[in-house]
Amino acid sequence: MTAYTAVVTVRLKRGVLDPEAERTQEALERLGFELGDLRSADRFEVDLDADSAEAAADRADEMAERLLANPTIHDYTVEVEEQ
Amino acid sequence: MVAVTVAVIRFGGSNCDRDAVRALEHLGVDAEIAWHEDGLPADPSGVVIPGGFSYGDYLRAGAMAARSPVMTEVREAAAEGTPVLGVCNGAQIGSESGLTPGAFTTNRSARFQCEQVHCRVERADTPFTAAFDEGDVVRLPIAHGEGRFEAEDDRYERLVAEDRVLFRYCDADGTVTDAANPNGSKGGVAGVLGERETVAVLMPHPERAALPDLHGGTDGRGLLRAFA
Numbered sequence: 001m002t003a004y005t006a007v008v009t010v011r012l013k014r015g016v017l018d019p020e021a022e023r024t025q026e027a028l029e030r031l032g033f034e035l036g037d038l039r040s041a042d043r044f045e046v047d048l049d050a051d052s053a054e055a056a057a058d059r060a061d062e063m064a065e066r067l068l069a070n071p072t073i074h075d076y077t078v079e080v081e082e083q
Numbered sequence: 084m085v086a087v088t089v090a091v092i093r094f095g096g097s098n099c100d101r102d103a104v105r106a107l108e109h110l111g112v113d114a115e116i117a118w119h120e121d122g123l124p125a126d127p128s129g130v131v132i133p134g135g136f137s138y139g140d141y142l143r144a145g146a147m148a149a150r151s152p153v154m155t156e157v158r159e160a161a162a163e164g165t166p167v168l169g170v171c172n173g174a175q176i177g178s179e180s181g182l183t184p185g186a187f188t189t190n191r192s193a194r195f196q197c198e199q200v201h202c203r204v205e206r207a208d209t210p211f212t213a214a215f216d217e218g219d220v221v222r223l224p225i226a227h228g229e230g231r232f233e234a235e236d237d238r239y240e241r242l243v244a245e246d247r248v249l250f251r252y253c254d255a256d257g258t259v260t261d262a263a264n265p266n267g268s269k270g271g272v273a274g275v276l277g278e279r280e281t282v283a284v285l286m287p288h289p290e291r292a293a294l295p296d297l298h299g300g301t302d303g304r305g306l307l308r309a310f311a
Contacts, residue, residue, distance in 0.1 A: 016233060017267060019193035067150060070143060070179065072186035073233050 001049040003083040006060035010069045010076045011041040044068055053080045089114040089310045090127040092157070092173075094148045099134035099170065099290060106293035106303065107131075112310045119153040129166040129310040130157055132173030134226070134288060144187065144229040145175030154180045161282045166210050166309050171227055174274070174284035183277045183284045184242055185234035187227075191267025195228035199299060200265050200287060202250040202273045203257045209280040212249065214305030220257045221250075221302040223287035225265060230286040232268035232275070239269055249283050250274035281309075 012018050018040060025038040046063065050056035060078045069076040089107055093100045093116045100116050107114035114131070117124055138147035148154070154176070161167045161182060169177030175187045190196055199222055207217040215221065234242060242248060250273040254263040264271045266286075274285025289303030 013235075016188075017191060017231070019189050019191055019267075023193045067142070067146065070146070070186050072178075072184075072235065072238070073188055 001051060003047065003049055004053060004056040004080050005083055006046045006048060006056050007079045007081070008044040008046065008060050008064050008068050008076055009041050009079075010044070010064065010074050011039065012073055013075050016073050042068075047083065053082070056080045087113050087128055088124060089129040089131060090117040090123050091115065091131045091133055092117050092119055092123075092153060093133070094119050094135070094137035094151065096137040096139055097133050097135035097172070099172075099288065103131045103133045103170070103290040106290040106307055107310060109294055110304060110307055110311055112307070114310070117153075119148070119151050122153055123156045123160060127160065127165060129168070130160055132157070132167070132169040132176050133290070134171030134173055137172055137176065140229070143175075143179065145172060145177075145179040148172075148176045149179030154182075158182060161277060161279070164279065164281055166281045167277070167283075168211060168306070168309065169284035170288055170290065171230075171286055174286050175229065177277070177284040182282060183275050184238060184247070185232055185272070185275060187229055187286065188231050188233055189229050190227070190231050190265075195226075196230075196265055197226040198224070198265065200225050200273070201253050201255050201257075201263065202287060203253040203259060205248045205251055206246060206276070206280070209249065209276065209283065210309035211283050211306045214308050218257060220253060220255065221305065222292070222300050223289060223303055224291045224299050225287050227266070227286055230268070231266045232270070232272040234269060242275065243270070247276040248272055248274075249276050250285055250287070
């Protein structure tokens, strides 16, 4: 078994309104920043032991499918690194 | 033995559970609170998933409660035809658990909104709307920060084709307009049906519009009569 960290990033699908990101962008603009667009995402770092990076990624993928993301509104990515 | 009790499920953070019991009892419906860890009582005559902030809305509103074991029992009861109604946080739990289609997410305003809204009855042939006619306008309160209905475009079109929209936000005359849509819900959807017309969720609070001494009217009674 090897110790891995799986990073699960959950984002709203393109085209799904993100009111919090819009307000955050407005606040940055009020502070004088110039920016094109701003998107927010949730990032989960999961430490886990697995036989391989693929096995760790599969488990993290299932976590995203079953809880971390809502497939109606979210896309997600999984990246695995050895600790 | 015929079951006569509606189970109102209480999660940690539910806060409309007692309101739901009171409103149902006011209509002569026997109802009791069921702590989620105790599971559903045997053969409930109906199930209400009440409003509140179960699990502090951690991760997403309703996400945690939707994965609790009692919701497996609720899905089974729903599949067998037991009437199930999810209100507000109960609607979020219902959609998160797959009981009903779509998702409820952050209001267009990015704010918590507590106000009276009008909703148009889109289907009157369900237990929750049998007291109304199609096209009727009901006045109900909302109180939510994450009530914007979302569904993928193809999923939404299927939902409409299958006639599973139960309520849409509208103006006082029953016209669905963007201005009358309090939270940016797709198609102004305020409530939807599950696989069967005995399963419904909605963001507005019928239990807060059921007692005579409150100022919000009593239009919510019609919905709760599904359990009578």
